[in-house]
Amino acid sequence: MSKVELLAPAKDLQKAKIAIMYGADAVYVGGKFFSLRSRASNFTIDDLRELCIFKKIYDAKVYVTVNIVFHDSDYEGIREYLKLLDDIGVDGIIISSLALLRIARQVAPGLECHISTQLSSLNSLAVETLKEFGADRVVLAREASMEQIGRIAAITDLPLEVFIHGGMCSNYSGRCVLSNRMTLRDANRGGCAHSCRWKYHLFEGDKIISNPNCLLLMSSKDLRASAYVEEMIRCGVASLKIEGRMKSEYYIGQVVKTYRRMIDEIELRGHLIEERLAYYDAELSKAENRPSDDGFLSGDCDNSKHLYGVNGAGVTHDYVAYVHRYDKARSLCMIEVKNVFKRGDRIEVFGPHVDNERFMVDQMFDQNWNIVELANKPTQLLFLRIPFEVHQGDMFRKVSL
Amino acid sequence: MELLVTLRKRALLERVIPFVDGIIVGKFFTSSYHCSLKEIVEINVICKANQKKLYIALDDFISEDDINALYQYLEFIRKLEPDGIYFHDLGIIAAAKKYGLSDRLIYDGKTVACNSLDTAFLLSKGIDSVVLSRELTLEEIARILQNNPRQIDLQVFGHQRLSYSKRRFLTNYFKEINKKNYKYLDNENLFLVEEQRDYKLPIIENEEGTFIYSDYVLEMFNELPELKPYLKRAIIDTLFINDDTIIDVCKDLHRITSDNKLFLRDHLYQNHPDSYSSGFLYQRTNISKDE
Numbered sequence: 001m002s003k004v005e006l007l008a009p010a011k012d013l014q015k016a017k018i019a020i021m022y023g024a025d026a027v028y029v030g031g032k033f034f035s036l037r038s039r040a041s042n043f044t045i046d047d048l049r050e051l052c053i054f055k056k057i058y059d060a061k062v063y064v065t066v067n068i069v070f071h072d073s074d075y076e077g078i079r080e081y082l083k084l085l086d087d088i089g090v091d092g093i094i095i096s097s098l099a100l101l102r103i104a105r106q107v108a109p110g111l112e113c114h115i116s117t118q119l120s121s122l123n124s125l126a127v128e129t130l131k132e133f134g135a136d137r138v139v140l141a142r143e144a145s146m147e148q149i150g151r152i153a154a155i156t157d158l159p160l161e162v163f164i165h166g167g168m169c170s171n172y173s174g175r176c177v178l179s180n181r182m183t184l185r186d187a188n189r190g191g192c193a194h195s196c197r198w199k200y201h202l203f204e205g206d207k208i209i210s211n212p213n214c215l216l217l218m219s220s221k222d223l224r225a226s227a228y229v230e231e232m233i234r235c236g237v238a239s240l241k242i243e244g245r246m247k248s249e250y251y252i253g254q255v256v257k258t259y260r261r262m263i264d265e266i267e268l269r270g271h272l273i274e275e276r277l278a279y280y281d282a283e284l285s286k287a288e289n290r291p292s293d294d295g296f297l298s299g300d301c302d303n304s305k306h307l308y309g310v311n312g313a314g315v316t317h318d319y320v321a322y323v324h325r326y327d328k329a330r331s332l333c334m335i336e337v338k339n340v341f342k343r344g345d346r347i348e349v350f351g352p353h354v355d356n357e358r359f360m361v362d363q364m365f366d367q368n369w370n371i372v373e374l375a376n377k378p379t380q381l382l383f384l385r386i387p388f389e390v391h392q393g394d395m396f397r398k399v400s401l
Numbered sequence: 402m403e404l405l406v407t408l409r410k411r412a413l414l415e416r417v418i419p420f421v422d423g424i425i426v427g428k429f430f431t432s433s434y435h436c437s438l439k440e441i442v443e444i445n446v447i448c449k450a451n452q453k454k455l456y457i458a459l460d461d462f463i464s465e466d467d468i469n470a471l472y473q474y475l476e477f478i479r480k481l482e483p484d485g486i487y488f489h490d491l492g493i494i495a496a497a498k499k500y501g502l503s504d505r506l507i508y509d510g511k512t513v514a515c516n517s518l519d520t521a522f523l524l525s526k527g528i529d530s531v532v533l534s535r536e537l538t539l540e541e542i543a544r545i546l547q548n549n550p551r552q553i554d555l556q557v558f559g560h561q562r563l564s565y566s567k568r569r570f571l572t573n574y575f576k577e578i579n580k581k582n583y584k585y586l587d588n589e590n591l592f593l594v595e596e597q598r599d600y601k602l603p604i605i606e607n608e609e610g611t612f613i614y615s616d617y618v619l620e621m622f623n624e625l626p627e628l629k630p631y632l633k634r635a636i637i638d639t640l641f642i643n644d645d646t647i648i649d650v651c652k653d654l655h656r657i658t659s660d661n662k663l664f665l666r667d668h669l670y671q672n673h674p675d676s677y678s679s680g681f682l683y684q685r686t687n688i689s690k691d692e
Contacts, residue, residue, distance in 0.1 A: 069512070069513050069515050069534075070515060070516045070518070070519065071515045071516050071537070071541055071687075072516045072517050072518075072541060072544050072545065072548075073541075074516070075516070075518060096513065097516070097518070097519050098519050098522045098523065099516070099518035099519045099521070099522045101522070102522060103518075118513070119491065119513070120462060121491065122462050122463065122464055122465070122490065122492070123463055123464060123465045123467075123468060123490070123492045124465060124468070124492075125463070125468060125471075125490075125491075125492030125493070125494075125495040125496050126490060126491045126492035126495075127492075128492070129491045129492060129494040129495045130491065132495070133522075133526065141462075143462070143464075143567040144464070144465065148464060148465040148466065151465050152465055170566055170568055170570075171564040171565055171566040171568075172462065172565050172566060172567065174512060174513050175511060175512050175513075175564065175565040176512070176563070176564040176565070176566075177512050177535070177536045177563050177564070177686075178563050178564050178613065180536050180563075180681065180686040181563055181600065181602075181615060181616075182595065182598060182600070184684065184685075184686050185686065185687075186536070186686045188512060188513070188515075189687050191686075191687060195595070196564075198595050198596065198597075199595070199596045200593040200594060200595050200596070201593070201594045201595075201596070202571075202574065202591065202592070202593060202604075203591065203592040203593075203601065204588070204590055204591055204592075205590050209580075209583070210574075211578040211580075214577065214578050215596065216570065216574045218566070218568070220568065296567065300569075301567070301568050301569075301573075302569075302572075302573055302576070303572075303573035303574070303576045303577040305568075305573075306568075306573055306574075306577070308574075308577050
């Protein structure tokens with residue numbers, strides 16, 4: 001089995017570091033310009049420079065999304081930007097503009113060029129075309145089934161990247177300008193208003209035929225391809241991609257760690273038994289997910305794969321603290337409060353080096369060493385006595401008794 | 402500049418052919434056309450007899466499962482000796498090479514052909530021309546045309562495609578609400594209206610997936626004379642348009658393009674009342690959340 005890359009998204013520098021610490025082989029991030037997800041915090045050049053230094057510690061890679069559908073005016077400054085990315089050590093760019101293949105070769109020859117899913121590459125002929133154009137990797141469309149992915153991978157020697165987890169466009173990526181019409185926000189230049197997740201009446205002529213209690217939604221459930229990871233590795237997919245540049249550090253940590261362990265186990269043992277897959281699925285469920293399914297990987301998407309009457313982002317308040325440091329001599333850790341918890345709550349700790357170890361909150365102190373009973377101020381730094389060793393970057397989540 | 406019309410009914414051919422330079426037809430890998438292979442052969446014969454051009458539309462995506470079917474269809478197309486092939490899936494570039502059709506390819510990315518540099522890139526790879534995306538402003542279109550003169554096609558009339566999904570939105574919805582026996586496949590009389598807005602968006606589902614179109618009909622009667630010297634082809638898209646309107650639009654745009662006259666679109670507005678619009682021509686759509 002070939003070594004597969006686990007590729008994680010990151011909204012900002014801290015989340016990128018968490019993704020790498022929790023086991024991602026590579027992260028993809030957006031710069032301040034030329035990137036979809038305009039509401040993500042996005043990286044300054046200084047952030048990218050720091051990330052490129054950090055990645056070396058873990059031998060990880062950094063890819064930068066330059067994946068808007070460019071209009072003429074958007075290209076201003078692109079040559080300088082790509083050159084800068086190359087200079088600071090970025091490994092590759094994710095693009096949907098074919099012209100960037102040529103521009104990047106000219107000004108930033110060190111950058112790999114990955115073709116974004118925005119171009120919806122769905123077959124081996126499209127991959128062949130893109131290879132001839134000079135692409136270094138193709139992100140396949142999320143509409144391809146597992147069987148089709150296997151056949152494409154068997155034909156091409158160009159590295160393929162496949163989404164395994166996260167949100168999905170209900171339309172072919174890049175082939176939707178509903179947001180442009182409904183809100184004047186350009187779906188393909190970072191302004192998508194997610195008009196596909198709104199509710200619509202259906203008319204035949206002038207007559208309403210939709211059910212008033214269940215209007216038509218196009219919104220799809222999120223993707224969860226845990227059951228296909230083994231097959232993807234076996235058929236030679238080069239990179240397994242997690243979606244979610246808008247997601248929290250908790251989501252990133254939990255999802256990356258779970259897939260990291262799953263991939264490592266598959267690579268070590270050659271396969272994953274059913275019980276272990278169930279375990280990893282349960283772990284994935286601890287992240288803040290919307291309802292999920294296997295999308296087009298199993299073939300068609302029927303009504304069970306849509307979200308009718310549901311629009312929640314699946315946000316929970318389980319993630320309660322982030323560990324900044326640990327004093328082994330005093331069994332005391334400094335944490336940053338993320339959500340409310342209190343003395344007596346049962347906590348599960350997870351992180352790059354700790355697997356779901358539990359304890360009950362007993363002694364908590366503020367920075368003046370006053371006893372704290374209730375931690376309810378987000379971002380507040382507290383000290384907490386803990387019976388086992390934790391590390392910077394570990395996270396606490398509240399669990400039921 | 403050539404004036405082309407998409408032909409969705411064989412019966413309309415004789416009525417439109419005097420007013421256009423070419424016809425766009427299709428059967429497979431297209432959501433917008435419904436001609437049979439036999440009709441396409443017949444249309445080709447008539448076009449050639451009338452010194453009109455024939456273009457084939459392959460404007461949907463192609464799955465890995467359909468590659469053999471694509472090859473068979475390309476073999477059929479090759480024998481027609483068409484003047485061009487409108488394609489949407491980049492895989493067609495590799496496939497067409499095997500059939501000696503590379504020099505006839507016209508890229509119709511629908512929503513992703515938005516700039517001069519990507520256009521120039523594709524042209525440098527031997528693509529004949531590029532259909533610009535429908536969400537561009539007139540200013541953007543003019544700039545791309547100036548940078549790539551007479552190598553650009555443009556939709557100048559018709560509903561604009563807003564989205565394309567592999568998902569079967571209507572099938573799934575009717576199943577969800579347990580509404581059986583409703584004729585929705587290929588039904589061109591279905592519309593979506595969002596809860597808070599009154600746009601009536603045509604929605605159509607067929608074998609290729611689900612497509613949503615603009616509520617309005619784009620018309621570029623006033624703009625075409627100025628663009629004409631730089632355009633390679635202007636396309637009249639007839640999806641959802643009634644026959645009489647199609648014929649009148651072909652006539653009117655023919656006058657604009659052949660006589661170089663600024664035609665009176667009032668004629669269209671009076672005789673075929675519909676929701677006409679300039680679409681995105683004067684409306685930029687990169688408004689950010691803060692604006």
